[in-house]
Amino acid sequence: MSDATRRDIDGLVAAGRSDLLERVERWTQARKMRLCRGLSDEIVIASEVMLAHGLARDELDRWMEAYKRKDFEALKAGYRRKRDW
Numbered sequence: 001m002s003d004a005t006r007r008d009i010d011g012l013v014a015a016g017r018s019d020l021l022e023r024v025e026r027w028t029q030a031r032k033m034r035l036c037r038g039l040s041d042e043i044v045i046a047s048e049v050m051l052a053h054g055l056a057r058d059e060l061d062r063w064m065e066a067y068k069r070k071d072f073e074a075l076k077a078g079y080r081r082k083r084d085w
Contacts (some may be wrong), residue, residue: 020044021052032075036067 020038024031038044046060066074 017043021048023053026077028077029072029075032063033067033072036064036075039064040067 015034015038017038020035020043035044035049039046039049046057049055050057050060063075066072
């Protein structure tokens with residue numbers, strides 16, 4: 001990860017409650033990170049996020065797991081984890 005990207009990630013601040021619950025058309029990496037930060041900081045709770053955005057629990061859980069692992073690459077749109085079969 002480049003230094004500029006790392007600074008952007010480290011500098012992310014959780015948005016306000018209304019911003020986190022506002023509908024979005026496309027989930028970008030930065031939006032996912034902001035939402036995860038809001039969940040971690042207990043600005044919003046998972047059930048209201050799921051209702052506001054129409055997200056499934058397992059999808060939100062995957063985002064939170066990646067965020068907690070600091071695997072920000074996994075939050076990019078279209079990311080597919082390599083699986084060992």
